[in-house]
Structures are given as C-alpha cells and as structure tokens.
Amino acid sequence: MSDTTARKIIKVLMISLTLPMKSVYPQLLDGKALAQRIQDQLKAEVERLKSTYGRPPGLAVLMVGDHPASAAYVRNKERACTKVGIASFGQHFPADVSQSEIEQTIDRLNQDPNVDGILLQLPVPAHLNAVYLLHKIDPDKDVDGLHPLNLGRLLRGERGLQSCTPAGVMRLLREYRIDLKGKNAVVVGRSILVGKPIALMLLEADATVTIAHSRTKNLAELTRQADILIAAVGRPNLITADQVKPNAIVIDVGINRVIDAQGKSRLVGDVDFDAVREMSQFITPVPGGVGPMTVTMLLQNTVFSYTRTHS
Numbered sequence: 001m002s003d004t005t006a007r008k009i010i011k012v013l014m015i016s017l018t019l020p021m022k023s024v025y026p027q028l029l030d031g032k033a034l035a036q037r038i039q040d041q042l043k044a045e046v047e048r049l050k051s052t053y054g055r056p057p058g059l060a061v062l063m064v065g066d067h068p069a070s071a072a073y074v075r076n077k078e079r080a081c082t083k084v085g086i087a088s089f090g091q092h093f094p095a096d097v098s099q100s101e102i103e104q105t106i107d108r109l110n111q112d113p114n115v116d117g118i119l120l121q122l123p124v125p126a127h128l129n130a131v132y133l134l135h136k137i138d139p140d141k142d143v144d145g146l147h148p149l150n151l152g153r154l155l156r157g158e159r160g161l162q163s164c165t166p167a168g169v170m171r172l173l174r175e176y177r178i179d180l181k182g183k184n185a186v187v188v189g190r191s192i193l194v195g196k197p198i199a200l201m202l203l204e205a206d207a208t209v210t211i212a213h214s215r216t217k218n219l220a221e222l223t224r225q226a227d228i229l230i231a232a233v234g235r236p237n238l239i240t241a242d243q244v245k246p247n248a249i250v251i252d253v254g255i256n257r258v259i260d261a262q263g264k265s266r267l268v269g270d271v272d273f274d275a276v277r278e279m280s281q282f283i284t285p286v287p288g289g290v291g292p293m294t295v296t297m298l299l300q301n302t303v304f305s306y307t308r309t310h311s
C-alpha cells in the first residue's frame with residue numbers, strides 16, 4: 001500500500017470516528033419519535049377495539065377561555081386523537097363561564113357511555129374552583145390522573161390512571177434504558193400536575209429524590225448533585241450549564257413561548273439548551289421532547305380506561 005493511500009485510509013477512519021461521536025454524544029431523548037411509534041401502536045389497538053366492541057374510545061377535553069398556548073395544546077391533542085381514531089368530545093367555554101355550567105357538563109360526561117376520558121385544561125380562570133372541578137371527574141375517566149383517588153394510588157405505588165407528563169417522562173427514560181436505581185434525582189417544581197407526581201414515580205423507580213421549588217435555597221448547589229435533573233417550572237433559561245453535573249440526564253418539561261432576536265415567536269423549555277447539551281449525557285429538546293409524550297400518554301390513558309370498562 002502506498003504512503004498516500006494509507007494516509008487517505010487513516011483520514012477516512014478518523015472522520016468516520018469523529019462524526020458519530022459528535023452527533024451521538026450527548027444524545028437527545030427523542031420524545032417526538034417515540035410518541036409517533038406509540039401512536040402507531042395505539043392506532044392498531046383502537047381499530048381492533050372498535051371492530052370488537054362497536055365504538056371507538058372517546059376523550060373530552062374541557063377548555064375555559066382563550067389562552068393561546070392552551071389552545072395550541074388542545075389542537076395538538078385533537079389532531080393526535082383523529083390520527084389514532086379516538087373520538088373527541090371537546091368543549092370550549094368562554095372565560096366567564098359559571099362554575100355550575102362546567103359542573104353540569106362534567107356530570108353529563110361522567111354518565112356518557114361514549115366518553116372514556118375527561119380532561120380539564122389547567123389553569124382555569126380565578127373565579128372557578130379548579131380543585132372542586134377535578135374532584136367531580138369520575139376517577140375511572142380521569143385520564144389526567146389528577147383526582148385524589150388516582151393521586152393516592154400513585155402515592156401508594158398502586159396501578160391506576162397516572163398524570164400524562166410524568167408518565168411520559170418515565171416512558172422516555174425507560175425507552176433509553178436509563179438506570180434510575182440509587183441515582184440522585186432532583187425535580188425543580190412541585191405542582192400537582194408535574195413536579196410532585198414525577199418525584200413519586202422516580203421514587204418508585206428507586207431513585208433518591210429531592211424536590212426543589214421557588215423557596216429552595218441554593219438551588220444550583222442541589223441541581224449540581226443531580227444525576228437526573230427534571231426542570232418543571234415555566235421559566236426560560238432557569239437551568240444554566242454551571243448548575244448541571246457533567247454527564248447528567250436532563251429532562252426539560254418547561255414550555256415557554258419567547259420572542260427571539262429576529263422578532264419571531266419560539267417555543268423553549270426551562271433549560272439553556274445549547275450550553276447544557278454540550279455537557280449532559282442525555283437531554284430532551286423543546287419542542288420534540290416531553291410535550292409529544294404528554295399527548296401520547298393521554299391517548300394511552302383513554303384507551304386504558306376504555307379497555308377497563310370492556311373487560
């Protein structure tokens with residue numbers, strides 16, 4: 001072999017070695033791709049159920065007011081329902097709707113045999129009592145997992161309908177075979193919708209869990225200890241690279257709409273993505289990470305609730 005041929009071979013080998021390293025490390029946890037695969041499976045399952053039992057699973061999403069981000073989320077859910085074959089019974093109320101009108105709607109949907117899942121989009125306007133409305137939803141149709149009975153089951157480690165975002169995060173971690181046993185997990189955010197149920201699920205998976213919130217002192221000191229860091233706050237760039245342990249697994253739940261330097265509206269998470277991705281082992285992008293998994297878990301819960309009533 002001539003000297004130049006040998007040099008060429010070495011060059012090609014070097015390029016092929018560096019390319020995959022750059023593109024694979026750090027790895028993106030691709031929620032969008034996994035969501036598509038699960039939705040394809042659900043579609044086949046829904047077709048089978050429909051031909052066996054004569055009706056498709058049904059989901060009712062209740063939205064109050066005109067919050068633009070919520071409206072986009074509701075549209076995404078309806079699109080996904082159509083794709084998978086789930087019937088939508090969505091209802092959109094004006095911002096000044098009365099508590100009793102929503103309660104009556106929930107009562108009617110609880111009784112409706114074509115409806116398997118009911119979700120009340122949060123937050124609701126201040127004049128409504130969200131907690132009471134969530135209590136009114138039949139626990140067997142509570143596909144958002146927010147009824148006290150379902151949250152209680154989660155606390156006890158029992159099977160039941162589980163909150164979609166936390167369930168989606170756990171499914172994503174499982175897909176990438178991320179070992180949680182004995183790992184330090186730090187959850188930033190303690191809402192009933194995201195922070196608390198994620199912390200409980202990580203605990204159930206044998207992680208050592210810390211929950212941080214707006215009153216936490218020395219947040220950076222805590223987050224730097226995290227092998228698994230979950231950001232669920234709703235503040236762009238809350239988590240910067242100096243707050244992250246090298247090689248950590250970073251899950252960005254935050255969804256924030258910001259105006260970029262070009263004056264364009266853009267969706268970002270709570271993590272300074274470009275800087276943090278350089279030093280983490282795995283990271284979820286926004287968009288394309290946790291969001292599509294949330295929608296998919298909602299569809300999965302609706303199908304689960306349907307199959308329970310037919311078994």
Ligand SMILES: NC(=O)C1=CN([C@@H]2O[C@H](COP(=O)(O)OP(=O)(O)OC[C@H]3O[C@@H](n4cnc5c(N)ncnc54)[C@H](OP(=O)(O)O)[C@@H]3O)[C@@H](O)[C@H]2O)C=CC1
Nearest residue numbers: 165189190191194213214232233234253254255290291294
């Ligand atoms: N990707 C998805 O599928 C979903 C995304 N989201 C997004 O996730 C984010 C969180 O949602 P949600 O839990 O409903 O929001 P909430 O507003 O209910 O909760 C936010 C939490 O963040 C804490 N917090 C606020 N500021 C700080 C701070 N500076 N440092 C540490 N903690 C802080 C609050 O603390 P305290 O309790 O002390 O006030 C609270 O516990 C939002 O961006 C939301 O849009 C929500 C659902 C699904």
Ligand SMILES: Nc1nc(=O)c2c([nH]1)NC[C@@H]1CN(c3ccc(C(=O)N[C@@H](CCC(=O)O)C(=O)O)cc3)C=[N+]21
Nearest residue numbers: 072073076120121122123144255287288289291292294
């Ligand atoms: N009872 C209740 N349950 C919820 O689960 C709930 C809620 N209320 N209120 C609002 C938040 C927010 N949320 C999102 C879910 C998916 C996307 C999503 O699909 N995002 C896409 C992009 C969407 C886009 O581009 O518009 C993504 O991240 O890739 C976004 C936001 C659920 N929430």
